[in-house]
Amino acid sequence: MALPSVSTVGDAAGEEFSMVTVAVLGAGKIGHTVLSGLRRAGRPAGTLLATVRRPERAVELSAALGVEVVGNAEAVARAGVVVVAVKPQDAAALLAELAGCFTSDHVVVSLCAGLPTSFFGKRLPDGTPVVRAMTNTPALVDEAMTVVSAGEHATDEHLAVAEELFRPLGRTLRMPEAHQDAVTALSGSGPAYMYYLVEAMTDAAILLGLPRAVAHDLIVQTAVGAAAMLRDTGEHPVKLREAVTSPAGTTINAVRELERHRVRAAVADAVEAARDRAREIAAEQD
Numbered sequence: 353m354a355l356p357s358v359s360t361v362g363d364a365a366g367e368e369f370s371m372v373t374v375a376v377l378g379a380g381k382i383g384h385t386v387l388s389g390l391r392r393a394g395r396p397a398g399t400l401l402a403t404v405r406r407p408e409r410a411v412e413l414s415a416a417l418g419v420e421v422v423g424n425a426e427a428v429a430r431a432g433v434v435v436v437a438v439k440p441q442d443a444a445a446l447l448a449e450l451a452g453c454f455t456s457d458h459v460v461v462s463l464c465a466g467l468p469t470s471f472f473g474k475r476l477p478d479g480t481p482v483v484r485a486m487t488n489t490p491a492l493v494d495e496a497m498t499v500v501s502a503g504e505h506a507t508d509e510h511l512a513v514a515e516e517l518f519r520p521l522g523r524t525l526r527m528p529e530a531h532q533d534a535v536t537a538l539s540g541s542g543p544a545y546m547y548y549l550v551e552a553m554t555d556a557a558i559l560l561g562l563p564r565a566v567a568h569d570l571i572v573q574t575a576v577g578a579a580a581m582l583r584d585t586g587e588h589p590v591k592l593r594e595a596v597t598s599p600a601g602t603t604i605n606a607v608r609e610l611e612r613h614r615v616r617a618a619v620a621d622a623v624e625a626a627r628d629r630a631r632e633i634a635a636e637q638d
């Protein structure tokens with residue numbers, strides 16, 4: 353099946369984008385993030401369309417990104433690639449509204465947590481390629497982790513189309529769709545777990561009498577440094593933790609408390625609960 357790409361254009365960094373129009377249906381937090389990443393990466397505003405529900409969002413979006421905001425049906429009619437970025441609970445109504453607008457030449461990229469590509473398959477013309485994608489909010493600083501999975505009619509070329517959307521936002525990876533609920537629980541929701549830990553450490557610093565602003569700076573730089581060590585050294589986290597943990601030193605006392613409070617088990621339960629919620633959403637929306 354031919355991709356809807358018609359031509360390419362280079363950006364300042366020499367990147368090339370296929371000049372197919374990309375429409376983001378439901379440009380809320382994540383939709384806006386995807387659009388802003390594409391704009392930062394040099395994609396011309398004229399190749400992007402957005403849809404929203406509230407008129408004030410439309411004004412904000414056009415002002416911030418210079419992107420044209422149109423109705424859902426017009427967006428689908430004018431686009432080759434359609435990114436569905438509404439909440440999973442809003443997806444069925446959106447697709448019902450758009451019955452008859454899609455053709456099997458569209459490439460549909462769903463960001464909806466939990467919804468399998470079969471959900472879209474049932475509501476789109478036969479043979480429409482659907483790619484399921486899960487990104488995360490660090491896309492705002494071009495540090496996203498995005499995982500893309502092919503649905504029934506999606507080929508490697510369609511995955512490449514989706515990757516082209518997300519690559520400017522950070523790292524991308526292909527995985528079988530069967531892993532998407534786990535991916536959602538891990539990297540999709542993951543930034544929230546990291547921020548939760550930062551909040552908890554800030555409270556701990558206040559307890560020890562550090563000024564809040566100083567505590568914040570210490571923790572943020574420690575988080576950035578630890579993340580850079582994980583990424584740049586390629587070392588196993590156990591090794592990195594051992595290097596901090598001196599015999600009869602301070603760190604081991606803290607680690608003993610984390611173990612006593614079963615933080616490791618709590619993390620496993622938390623991620624499993626997020627994965628289970630993704631499955632529940634799929635069952636609710638089926």
Ligand SMILES: NC(=O)C1=CN([C@@H]2O[C@H](COP(=O)(O)OP(=O)(O)OC[C@H]3O[C@@H](n4cnc5c(N)ncnc54)[C@H](OP(=O)(O)O)[C@@H]3O)[C@@H](O)[C@H]2O)C=CC1
Nearest residue numbers: 378380381382404405406437438439440442463464465487
């Ligand atoms: N937040 C995150 O970190 C991530 C979210 N996701 C997924 O991305 C999707 C969006 O999440 P998020 O951006 O957080 O949610 P938001 O609520 O911020 O965005 C959804 C947007 O869709 C709009 N919308 C709903 N129905 C329609 C419609 N019929 N036509 C046009 N616009 C519509 C909403 O408008 P209004 O504001 O007026 O209601 C809202 O702006 C979800 O499916 C979520 O699972 C994926 C990865 C990470």
Ligand SMILES: O=C(O)[C@@H]1CCC=N1
Nearest residue numbers: 465536537540541542
């Ligand atoms: O909480 C959610 O449902 C979405 C999906 C992953 C991150 N946020």
